[in-house]
């Protein structure tokens with residue numbers, strides 16, 4: 382993280398799990414207020430568990446979570462959302478609602494007028510969302526769902542946008558359009574971004590990368606530094622040789 386940048390999120394020694402299964406071990410993470418960070422890791426590495434713990438959907442067993450200097454690990458999820466952390470889960474949206482209703486849900490804690498204005502802005506930013514706005518969400522393709530999920534998370538003008546594998550279930554073409562939409566959004570509205578992914582294409586958005594394996598941090602650095610590490614490059618870029 383650049384030295385002079387304000388810290389949005391600082392996670393130290395975080396541990397979490399389910400019953401007798403400890404998944405996340407002593408995890409440290411830092412995100413600057415205008416930073417985009419991607420956490421890479423294979424299936425089952427603990428990426429979703431990390432995000433659930435950050436959101437308070439799962440209790441932290443050890444460690445601390447500070448958000449703009451304030452300790453939040455004891456706060457309820459709703460308080461964290463009100464404080465400006467927006468989260469798109471693996472599921473993303475409510476299929477039984479319309480697209481418009483999904484967007485309205487994203488701004489449930491804000492005044493209606495402001496939410497309406499915000500939805501208009503987001504429809505300009507995400508043409509896919511504008512096109513499908515009046516229809517039911519269950520009719521959307523996988524890629525459209527992700528776009529609506531991201532737009533829904535952005536309605537509340539978060540300070541930190543947290544996305545759980547936006548590429549999951551998408552065709553490569555759609556992965557590109559989600560990455561492009563996010564790049565545009567980050568440029569314009571600029572919240573901090575935390576994406577957990579298996580898909581390398583999201584590294585295009587990353588100022589810094591973490592690698593999580595077996596619930597532990599294996600790497601932290603820039604994309605260039607990741608590529609300079611032979612074993613990580615082989616594991617994550619599938620390149621052979623030195």
Ligand SMILES: Nc1ncnc2c1ncn2[C@@H]1O[C@H](COP(=O)(O)OP(=O)(O)O)[C@@H](O)[C@H]1O
Nearest residue numbers: 399402404422423424425426427428429430431
């Ligand atoms: N609700 C749950 N109950 C019990 N174990 C779970 C639960 N969710 C995830 N796990 C386990 O925790 C580990 C990490 O899962 P997860 O955080 O979903 O990984 P990732 O998102 O990186 O694929 C896996 O071994 C998974 O089986």
Ligand SMILES: [Mg+2]
Nearest residue numbers: 428429471546
């Ligand atoms: Mg997951």
